[in-house]
Amino acid sequence: MSVGEMGVAMVMSVRMAPSLPLIFLILIHGVSGADWGVSYSHPHICALKNSSVIMSCTYTYPTGHQIEKVFWTKTQVRNDHVDFPDLSEDPEYRQRLQYLGDKQQNCTIRLSHVTQKDSHKYYFRFTTDKDKWVGLQGVTLTVTDLQVESPETVTEGDSVRLTCKSNCTLTDGATFIWYRNSQPLTERRDRNNQLLLQSVRREDAGRYSCALHGHIYISPAVHLNVTYPPRNVSVSISPSGEIVEGDSVTLSCSSDSNPPAEISWFKGGTFVGSGRIYSISKISSDHSGEYKCKSRNKHGEKYSDAVTLNVMYPPRNVSVSINGSGEIVEGGSVTLICSSDSNPPALNFSWFKENQSSAVGSGQSFSALQSGRFYCEAHNQHGSQRSDSVTVTVKDPPVNPVISINPSGKIVEGDSVTLSCSSDSNPPAEISWFKGGKTVGSGGIYSISNISSDHSGEYKCKSRNEHREKYSAVTLNIMYPPRNVSVSINAFGVIMEGDSVTLICSSDSNPPALNFSWFKENQSSAVGSGQSFSALQSGCFYCEAHNQHGSQTSDIVTVTGEGFFLRRV
Numbered sequence: 038m039s040v041g042e043m044g045v046a047m048v049m050s051v052r053m054a055p056s057l058p059l060i061f062l063i064l065i066h067g068v069s070g071a072d073w074g075v076s077y078s079h080p081h082i083c084a085l086k087n088s089s090v091i092m093s094c095t096y097t098y099p100t101g102h103q104i105e106k107v108f109w110t111k112t113q114v115r116n117d118h119v120d121f122p123d124l125s126e127d128p129e130y131r132q133r134l135q136y137l138g139d140k141q142q143n144c145t146i147r148l149s150h151v152t153q154k155d156s157h158k159y160y161f162r163f164t165t166d167k168d169k170w171v172g173l174q175g176v177t178l179t180v181t182d183l184q185v186e187s188p189e190t191v192t193e194g195d196s197v198r199l200t201c202k203s204n205c206t207l208t209d210g211a212t213f214i215w216y217r218n219s220q221p222l223t224e225r226r227d228r229n230n231q232l233l234l235q236s237v238r239r240e241d242a243g244r245y246s247c248a249l250h251g252h253i254y255i256s257p258a259v260h261l262n263v264t265y266p267p268r269n270v271s272v273s274i275s276p277s278g279e280i281v282e283g284d285s286v287t288l289s290c291s292s293d294s295n296p297p298a299e300i301s302w303f304k305g306g307t308f309v310g311s312g313r314i315y316s317i318s319k320i321s322s323d324h325s326g327e328y329k330c331k332s333r334n335k336h337g338e339k340y341s342d343a344v345t346l347n348v349m350y351p352p353r354n355v356s357v358s359i360n361g362s363g364e365i366v367e368g369g370s371v372t373l374i375c376s377s378d379s380n381p382p383a384l385n386f387s388w389f390k391e392n393q394s395s396a397v398g399s400g401q402s403f404s405a406l407q408s409g410r411f412y413c414e415a416h417n418q419h420g421s422q423r424s425d426s427v428t429v430t431v432k433d434p435p436v437n438p439v440i441s442i443n444p445s446g447k448i449v450e451g452d453s454v455t456l457s458c459s460s461d462s463n464p465p466a467e468i469s470w471f472k473g474g475k476t477v478g479s480g481g482i483y484s485i486s487n488i489s490s491d492h493s494g495e496y497k498c499k500s501r502n503e504h505r506e507k508y509s510a511v512t513l514n515i516m517y518p519p520r521n522v523s524v525s526i527n528a529f530g531v532i533m534e535g536d537s538v539t540l541i542c543s544s545d546s547n548p549p550a551l552n553f554s555w556f557k558e559n560q561s562s563a564v565g566s567g568q569s570f571s572a573l574q575s576g577c578f579y580c581e582a583h584n585q586h587g588s589q590t591s592d593i594v595t596v597t598g599e600g601f602f603l604r605r606v
Contacts, residue, residue, distance in 0.1 A: 072099035075144065075161050075172025083205035086182045087254040089149040091137075094161050094172065096144050102165035104140040111157045113173070121162050121171065129154075148178075156180045179205045183256035185245050191237050192336065193265035199232040201247035201256065212250035216258075218243045239265045239295065266337030267294035272330055272344045281419060282322060282350035288315040290330035290341060298332040322348050322380065351420025352379035357413055357427045360402075370404040371429055375413035377422065383415035391426055405429040432464065438500040440511040449586060450490055450517035456483040460500030460507065471497040490515045490547060518587025519546035524580050524594040527569070537571040538596060542580030544589065552583035558593055572596050 078093035098104070108123040124130040130148070138144040144161045160175040181204040191197045201213050215222045215232045225232070234241055244258035274280075275287045290300045290313050302310040304326050309315070317324055327343040360372035375386045388398035391410040397403075405411060410426040438460035448454055458481050460466045470478035472494055477483065485492050493515040500507045527539040542553045555565035558577035564570075572578060575597045581590045 072097060073168075073170050075163075075170070075174070077161075077172065077174055077176050079176065080174055081177045081179075083179045083181060083203070083207050084151050085203070085207060085249055085252050085254055086152060086180055087150055088249075088252050089147055090151055090178060092146050092148065092159060092176045092178070094138075094144040094176070095142050096161060096163055096170070096172065097142065098163070098165055098168075098170065102167050105164050105166055107136070107138065107140055107144060107161070107163045109134070109136075109144075109146055109159055110162050110171075111159050113160065113171075121160075123162075124159075151178070151180045153180050153182070181205050181207070183247050183249075183254070185247055185256055185259040187245060187259050187261055189260075190262040190264055193237055193239055193263055195237055196233065196235045197237055197261070199234070199245055199247075199259075199261070201230040201232075207249070214248045214250055216246045216248070216255065217241075219246075219258075237263055239263050239293075242295070262295070264295045264334075264336060267292045267298045267332035267334060267339040269293045270330065270332045270339045270341040272328065272341045274344060274346070280320060280346060280348050282320060282348055284320050285316070285318045286320050286324075286346065288317075288328055288330075288344070289313060290315070290332065292330075292332035292339075294332060294334050294336075296334050298334045298338075301331040301333070302328065303331065304328050320346075320348055322350050324348055325380075347380070349380050349419055352377040352383045352415035352417060352422045354378040355413065355415045355422045355424040357411065357424045359427060359429075370406050373403045373405055373411060373413070373427065373429070375401050375403070375415060375424065377415035377424075379415065379417050379419075381417055383417045385416040387414045387416070388412075389414065389423075407431055432504060437507050438466075438468070438498045438509045440496070440498050440509050442511060442513070447516050448488060448513060450488060450515050452488050453484070453486045454488050454492075454513065456485075456496060456498075456511065456513075457481060458483075458498035458500065458509070460498075464502050466500040466502045466506075469499040469501070471499065488513075488515055490517050493547075514547065516547050516586055519544035519550045519582035519584060519589045521545040522580065522582045522589045522591040524578065524591045526594065526596075537573045540570045540572055540578055540580070540594060540596075542568050542570070542582060542591060544582035544591075546582065546584045546586070548584055550582035550584045550588075554581040554583070555579075556581065556590075 075094055075096045082090055082092065084090040092109070108125060110121040110124060112122055125134050125136065133149045135147045135149070137147055144163070148155065156179050158175045158177045160171050160173065162169070162171045164170075184202045186200040186202050188197060199215075211228070213227050213230050215225050222232075230247075232245070242261055242263035244260050246256045246258040248255040270290065270292045273289045273291070275289065276284070280286055288302070290302070292298050292300070300311060300313050301308060302315045315328075325346055325348045327345050329343045330341045332339050332341070355375065355377040358374045358376065360374060373388070375388070377383050386399060386401050387396045388403040389412055390397050391412070403411070403413070408429055408431040410428050412424045412426040414421055414423040438458050441457045443455045443457065444452070456470070458468045458470070460468070468479060468481050469476060470483045477496075483496070493513050495510050495512050497508050497510045522542065522544040525541045525543065527541055540555070542555070544550045553566060553568050554563040555570040556579055557564045558579070564578070570578065570580065577593045577595045579591050579593045581588055
């Protein structure tokens with residue numbers, strides 16, 4: 038026992054005596070403090086908040102004293118007229134303080150559920166039937182909590198050390214427990230108050246707290262932020278089904294990164310936008326293609342896989358191409374092909390001829406067999422469109438040309454005659470005229486004015502184009518009156534008396550003369566008729582030939598008799 042403690046004890050023991058200096062009291066009493074004392078096992082205790090604290094102590098007193106009261110207090114009172122307050126009677130301690138000692142020498146207590154308010158110095162006090170004593174050395178209790186000390190941010194792959202700190206040194210042998218997101222780290226227990234995370238992963242991010250094994254108190258959590266470059270970058274499309282021209286489409290880029298990444302959008306290799314969302318309103322086929330997003334933060338960058346926007350649209354730019362020149366040779370055909378720009382490709386095609394309401398064909402190709410203007414109409418499930426019209430021309434070779442004669446009746450020498458040749462062909466044919474094998478004219482009209490018998494004969498019209506040539510023939514039969522009328526004698530030699538001589542009348546006429554008259558010179562009336570005439574006497578004779586177009590007389594033929602010898606003069 039210290040002198041101070043002894044002095045207090047002596048003051049307490051002689052508190053009824055007159056007030057004298059302390060040293061004097063010691064001397065006059067001559068009392069030894071060797072038999073009085075309080076010994077504390079741990080004068081300084083650092084306890085964890087909400088834990089239970091054992092304050093162990095023992096006490097001694099002189100023989101012959103009887104213990105009347107034992108208690109703990111947290112107040113030093115040196116005034117004999119004011120007693121030490123008993124903690125067991127204090128409402129703040131009553132339910133938490135348990136005396137574990139006795140009234141002989143053990144003065145140990147347990148204080149449970151301690152808080153920072155319990156941080157104080159505590160003293161043991163006992164009284165006997167003869168005196169009072171307090172252990173002035175006391176027990177200093179410091180109540181602490183736990184705090185996790187950690188860097189706010191660490192980069193993936195680095196190492197980090199977390200420290201569980203307290204305001205004082207806890208009881209030796211304390212075992213620390215670590216929690217992440219309120220879950221124990223594989224029952225990690227470490228006498229060291231530090232947690233080492235080597236090669237930190239992004240999964241190590243979270244709220245860390247610490248505790249002491251055997252204690253319910255857990256420190257406030259501290260968030261460990263693990264930064265890392267982007268990963269799991271992907272693109273989603275909304276709507277997710279078929280996209281039709283005119284729709285609104287949204288592309289969304291998702292990325293796991295810390296800190297959050299900046300997002301850029303690319304179509305092919307061309308930058309088209311930024312931000313997590315890339316929206317296209319009233320989409321068109323021009324927007325079709327491959328899109329990807331780039332996720333980038335200070336630790337790195339990563340591209341998503343490409344997604345394809347396949348924009349559907351109805352046929353457009355529908356056109357017709359002609360397989361060839363568009364000209365059809367007689368008996369042939371020309372192939373028309375319909376093409377269009379559409380998605381999906383048009384599979385249905387209809388063919389129309391201008392000014393006809395119903396289709397004349399189907400399929401992507403169409404064989405035109407006749408002239409006209411044709412167009413096609415392309416269809417897919419999103420709509421249809423028609424092409425402009427194209428012209429198909431049938432190239433006909435000449436058919437047998439037709440010859441007409443004007444006037445159409447009999448042609449009489451001196452008339453004017455027109456021959457016309459017509460031929461149905463494409464392209465139009467060239468017309469040539471032939472008489473016999475000689476070319477006499479060209480063009481569709483061949484005219485003869487003041488026609489003569491020399492013009493009689495077969496005339497041919499030749500119709501010719503690049504594909505073929507054809508001939509047609511007609512005969513001109515020119516009518517004319519008799520001409521070149523002459524008489525011939527059908528006898529020679531000596532004719533005896535009583536014989537006759539036959540005269541024959543011939544002429545050139547068309548039609549041939551059928552009527553003949555015979556005359557004797559100086560006689561007005563005919564002496565005979567028919568093409569032949571029998572002369573029975575000498576004289577001068579001539580004939581006259583007739584047809585419907587006129588008549589002509591022959592030269593005179595003289596029949597003389599010299600022994601009835603006839604001769605022609």
